[in-house]
Amino acid sequence: MKPISTESCLNTKDNTFSPEDFLLDLEKLINIDSGRGAAEGATRVGLMLAEPLVKRGWIIERHNLSPNIGECIVLKNRQAERFDALLLGHVDTVFPAGESAERPFYRDEERAYGPGVYDMKQGCLAMVHSLLAMSPQTNEALNIAVIFNTDEEISSVYSTPLIKSYAERSDYAFVFEPSMKNGGRCIERKGILRSTFQFEGKACHSALMLTDDGRSAIAEMGYWIAALSELNSKETGTSVNPGIVKGGKAANIVADFAELTIDVRIKTLEEQDKVLAKLAELGEHARSVGIIVTEVDRRTRPPWMPDERTKRYAEHLCELSLSMGIPFEIRVGWGASDGNTAANCGAITVDALGPGGDYAHTADEYMLLDDVEPNIRFFHAVLEDLAQLKAAQ
Ligand SMILES: [Zn+2]
Numbered sequence: 001m002k003p004i005s006t007e008s009c010l011n012t013k014d015n016t017f018s019p020e021d022f023l024l025d026l027e028k029l030i031n032i033d034s035g036r037g038a039a040e041g042a043t044r045v046g047l048m049l050a051e052p053l054v055k056r057g058w059i060i061e062r063h064n065l066s067p068n069i070g071e072c073i074v075l076k077n078r079q080a081e082r083f084d085a086l087l088l089g090h091v092d093t094v095f096p097a098g099e100s101a102e103r104p105f106y107r108d109e110e111r112a113y114g115p116g117v118y119d120m121k122q123g124c125l126a127m128v129h130s131l132l133a134m135s136p137q138t139n140e141a142l143n144i145a146v147i148f149n150t151d152e153e154i155s156s157v158y159s160t161p162l163i164k165s166y167a168e169r170s171d172y173a174f175v176f177e178p179s180m181k182n183g184g185r186c187i188e189r190k191g192i193l194r195s196t197f198q199f200e201g202k203a204c205h206s207a208l209m210l211t212d213d214g215r216s217a218i219a220e221m222g223y224w225i226a227a228l229s230e231l232n233s234k235e236t237g238t239s240v241n242p243g244i245v246k247g248g249k250a251a252n253i254v255a256d257f258a259e260l261t262i263d264v265r266i267k268t269l270e271e272q273d274k275v276l277a278k279l280a281e282l283g284e285h286a287r288s289v290g291i292i293v294t295e296v297d298r299r300t301r302p303p304w305m306p307d308e309r310t311k312r313y314a315e316h317l318c319e320l321s322l323s324m325g326i327p328f329e330i331r332v333g334w335g336a337s338d339g340n341t342a343a344n345c346g347a348i349t350v351d352a353l354g355p356g357g358d359y360a361h362t363a364d365e366y367m368l369l370d371d372v373e374p375n376i377r378f379f380h381a382v383l384e385d386l387a388q389l390k391a392a393q
Pocket residue numbers: 090119120152177
């Protein structure tokens with residue numbers, strides 16, 4: 001890995017927030033590819049974000065979890081057994097290497113654009129600014145850990161154990177995914193089950209399929225799709241999307257191979273169990289018709305339902321925010337995040353704390369410039385408030 005040149009260092013200055021400096025820093029972060037095929041860039045982005053905190057004496061750990069992704073960075077204001085606050089942000093984007101050169105950072109009067117400008121390099125940078133603005137007393141009162149992970153956009157396949165190991169030892173977790181419109185913050189997200197199944201049948205001439213021993217992998221896959229679609233329900237919120245299908249060589253050949261990738265969204269663990277039971281039942285069906293099914297990939301995020309403590313805390317934050325004249329609404333997030341993991345580890349978790357905008361995962365992605373300062377001010381207040389809550393305990 002290349003050393004980080006001073007030229008690439010962030011402009012962040014202690015205790016002073018300058019919107020212009022924020023945008024200059026954001027530009028540097030956006031113009032480094034950190035998505036698919038850009039592991040080194042992801043490491044660089046994490047280290048650049050860490051630098052101002054390291055300069056202030058924070059402890060840094062670099063976790064090389066897989067050659068497929070950049071290093072995940074952990075920062076702590078001191079060594080501790082337990083943490084009052086765990087702050088989570090991901091520096092990876094959905095975009096492939098080369099994207100930043102193709103459409104680098106730019107801005108107009110209202111918005112900033114570029115890969116990851118809204119999901120979520122702006123959130124990571126806002127997090128750092130909020131921490132730099134912390135009073136010495138608050139820094140003394142709270143044990144804080146920060147994780148910048150590099151694989152969130154692939155369901156945190158490598159970093160989840162690391163995130164869990166900190167979330168299990170943290171009272172509160174704060175996730176800096178972008179806020180939603182009108183100050184929408186999030187304490188609830190659906191879970192994900194994403195699986196790829198390969199179906200192996202037996203080929204024969206299509207004219208002989210009733211007499212010969214041909215077994216169609218595609219027909220069985222179709223049976224699975226139809227059966228799984230029955231789980232779709234507006235009432236329970238469960239959805240099953242057969243997102244990718246492959247298979248077949250010619251119309252007159254009974255297909256001996258097919259592949260299906262499903263993306264399931266569930267609100268509760270009971271619903272997740274229902275889906276898993278259905279998959280087990282379908283496995284039985286495949287066996288009964290002589291099709292071998294292998295699950296070659298599975299990625300999961302547990303559903304995140306807020307408990308009473310979390311609901312109470314969110315209401316408290318709502319009051320705090322409104323008292324500062326900053327909008328705050330509690331919403332259900334439409335995707336999953338590392339917040340799902342943190343909340344399932346028992347930490348009181350609040351997500352969508354980053355500056356807002358729109359069009360994540362597309363070339364139209366933007367961040368609202370006016371959203372930056374209030375988000376940093378708000379989270380700074382959350383930290384000061386948390387120190388007081390802790391002192392009162
Ligand atoms: Zn994100």
